[in-house]
Amino acid sequence: MDLLVIGTVALDDIETPYGTRKDIVGGSATYFSYAASFFTTVGVVGAVGGDFPAEYLDLLRSREIDLSGLEVLADKQSFHWAGRYEGSMESAQTLSTDLNVLENYRPVVPEGSQKTSFAFLANAEPSLQLSVLDQLEGTRFLVCDTMNLWINNYLDGLKQVFARVDGIVINEGEAVMLTGIDNVVAAADALLEMGPHTVIIKRGGHGSFLRCREGRFAIPAYPLTAVKDPTGAGDSFAGGFMGYLASRKSTAFADLKRAMAYGTVVASFDVEDFSLDSFRRIQRCDIESRLGQFEDYVRF
């Protein structure tokens, strides 16, 4: 196994202008691992309740995703999130968050996965991310996500996380909030000073921006005339990004750039339908085909 993700496997209720879905499979580790599975072998650390449909676990296993780190607690309910998107659908309105099985959950990385070369800490409370960091050994490229809630309430813990990871993936607004710098290019420079040597700023429909020791890189979003459900776009991006890097066993600047292009293309598939519906219809060749179109789209 080349890549590990520590995150949520959830059931979601989603409302968008394109429809409403109840109890569909979601969660950061779900989107991340499925996206990464187009490129490499990936393992999941997380927990679900006894209510979690076996068909969804089978779906992930069918992608050769290692679920040995996914605890199934039969007497609990799965983590459940309900959200609504409106207008340009750039951000979700959270309708409810039920932690359920994740209440008091502490991630345990299986012994065989502790030395995985590439790992992604999906958005979680910083103390949980730190407890995972204590369990990993010699990870070559360790990347974390976060959110405004932790920036506002657990900034000290978050800074400890940043000091110990190689890369961070963060939204534009969060980067500004965290650094107090309105200019996103300068904000990325400031984030680099906090520890990570690779900073990726996600800009939703405007693409993403990379700052690393070797330089800067920017990429637009893939042009879609309709976004049906943006849930999981950021985690799908991260999964494509990390999956490609793990498959290349590289974090060279040129590979980081290309990995961002793959992440962008994979995320573009995700948002074309609810849950994993679009992913289930595609194969690696579809990603390559769209990547070719994307190269034309940005080349001048």
Add this chain to the structure above:
Amino acid sequence: MDLLVIGTVALDDIETPYGTRKDIVGGSATYFSYAASFFTTVGVVGAVGGDFPAEYLDLLRSREIDLSGLEVLADKQSFHWAGRYEGSMESAQTLSTDLNVLENYRPVVPEGSQKTSFAFLANAEPSLQLSVLDQLEGTRFLVCDTMNLWINNYLDGLKQVFARVDGIVINEGEAVMLTGIDNVVAAADALLEMGPHTVIIKRGGHGSFLRCREGRFAIPAYPLTAVKDPTGAGDSFAGGFMGYLASRKSTAFADLKRAMAYGTVVASFDVEDFSLDSFRRIQRCDIESRLGQFEDYVRF
């Protein structure tokens, strides 16, 4: 003369976090023509008052900008705009607008300029843009700008303009407002249905997007750690874009893409200082050098 711009030549008061300037040279035609002058010969149609400093006119003439279409009305004051930028400086807060010489002004295109191959109608009330359209003959590539004020109040006139031009340059928010479509890719498709065969959507610090008959293209903004004064960025972009096309005597898709890269780079110089201060320090070779860096920045 290969390129004509019909727009404002103004005196501006500008406040940004980087300082305050009073009565500095500004206006859409000023920024556009200076930006275009790095690439081609350009003429200006507009009007200034007797108060307009001769040194500014000399500055434009030093760039071989043809001012035969710039009326100087000695007994009037020049158009004056005062604005303030805060935070990420993506949009200006208008403090005052004094039309002065532009009150009841009707643009007159000099006879020798009516057959110019490339022309740009800077933001103006649609009836003024229509009166200019009546004066032009056989223009090969005619592009217009607009703003939310006309979308809200003179939509019929604006639609008449769109039906008669080849291209439009419009902000992302205006494109959404005009079409009622939140998805900017789909909004650009809808704008194409209104007449122009080339639609450029400006996204400020997020770059710009092109939709034309041959396809789509997107480009990020040039990465700057500090923007001192964004005034004129859009007109400088348009000037670089149109100037490059006029110099190539082409509107082929490949040239449109490259023109957007030039426009982006020229605009990046504009915003690094107040008024034309940054433009005055650079030459074409500086633009070429930054374009090279920009190509590296977006290539994967």
